[in-house]
Every structure is written in C-alpha cells, then in structure tokens.
Amino acid sequence: MTRREIAEQVFNDVFSAIKDSQSDLEKTISGYASGIIGKTLVDIIDQGDNIIVKADLPGFKKENIKIDVSDDILEINALFEEDTLEEGSNYVRRERRYNEIKRVVELPTKINIDHASAEFENGVLQITLPKSGKTKVNVE
Numbered sequence: 299m300t301r302r303e304i305a306e307q308v309f310n311d312v313f314s315a316i317k318d319s320q321s322d323l324e325k326t327i328s329g330y331a332s333g334i335i336g337k338t339l340v341d342i343i344d345q346g347d348n349i350i351v352k353a354d355l356p357g358f359k360k361e362n363i364k365i366d367v368s369d370d371i372l373e374i375n376a377l378f379e380e381d382t383l384e385e386g387s388n389y390v391r392r393e394r395r396y397n398e399i400k401r402v403v404e405l406p407t408k409i410n411i412d413h414a415s416a417e418f419e420n421g422v423l424q425i426t427l428p429k430s431g432k433t434k435v436n437v438e
Contacts (some may be wrong), residue, residue: 303380314412317402317416322327328394337399337400337401338353338354338355338374338376338399338401339353339354340352340353340374340401340403341353341403342403342406344406347428347429348426348427348428348429349405349407349409349426349427349429350424350425350426350427351372351403351405351424351425352421352422352423352425353374353401353422353423353425354421354422354423354425355376355398355399355418355421355422355423356421357421358376358377358399358421360377360418362376362378362379363375363376363418364376364421365416365424365425367409367411367414367427368411369408369409369411369430370396370404370406370407370408370409371401371403371404372398372400372402372403372425372427373401373402373403374400374401374402374407374423374425375399375400376398376399377397377398377399378397378398378399386429405427407429407430408429408430409427409428409429409430410420410427410428410429410430410431413428414426414428415428
C-alpha cells in the first residue's frame, strides 16, 4: 500500500467515524434544545429529478416561515406568535403564545436553487428541490 493510499484510508476512516457519530450527537443535543427552540420532523423523498422535503408546521402562518437553500443544505425557520390575549381569560397555564422552529437538513445531493419551490397547505410545508444537473464543458 502506498503512502497516498494509507493517508486516504486514514482520512476516510476518521471522516466516516465523525459522520456516524453526528446523528447520535444531534439526537442528544436536540433533546436539550427542544425546550428552547422546537425541532420539526421532516420527510425527505427522492423523486428522480427532484428532492421533496415535507415538514409539519401546524398553527404556523405562511408569512412566518423562512426557507434558505444553498447547494445541499436546507434550513427551515418558522415563528409562531399568538397575537391576542383573550380579555377576561384566567389562564392556569399558557404555553402556546410563542414557538420557534429551526431545522437544518443536509440534502442527499446538490440542488438547483433557482428552480426550488415551496407550498404550505393545512399546516404541511412541502419544498420541491430540483437536483442540480451535470454541466458539459467543452475543451478548446
């Protein structure tokens, strides 16, 4: 085995170990962070030319949802604020007035940002992300 192959193997082993432990770390941290900032669950579906991401955001308004996409990273931010306090109400517990959701997802492939789209209906956010195609380069 050459020095280069050994170096590549070491790098691959270290990178693989880090990636494997990342999901365990995310689960641990999200358990603590969920009391501060909520985390919505997502489904990621590969539909050939598109990646579809679905997220449940019940009670949120469309205008309070922000989506950022770059290459193979998707970030969903949503803010829920109850705007009125019912006059004369005697709340024993009031937990629903404010909720913030933030979710960052690594996508399985790079996407074409310019053609991404999103729909929000009945509390479900659906984001359609076209996969980035290969570009042919002519040699001159």
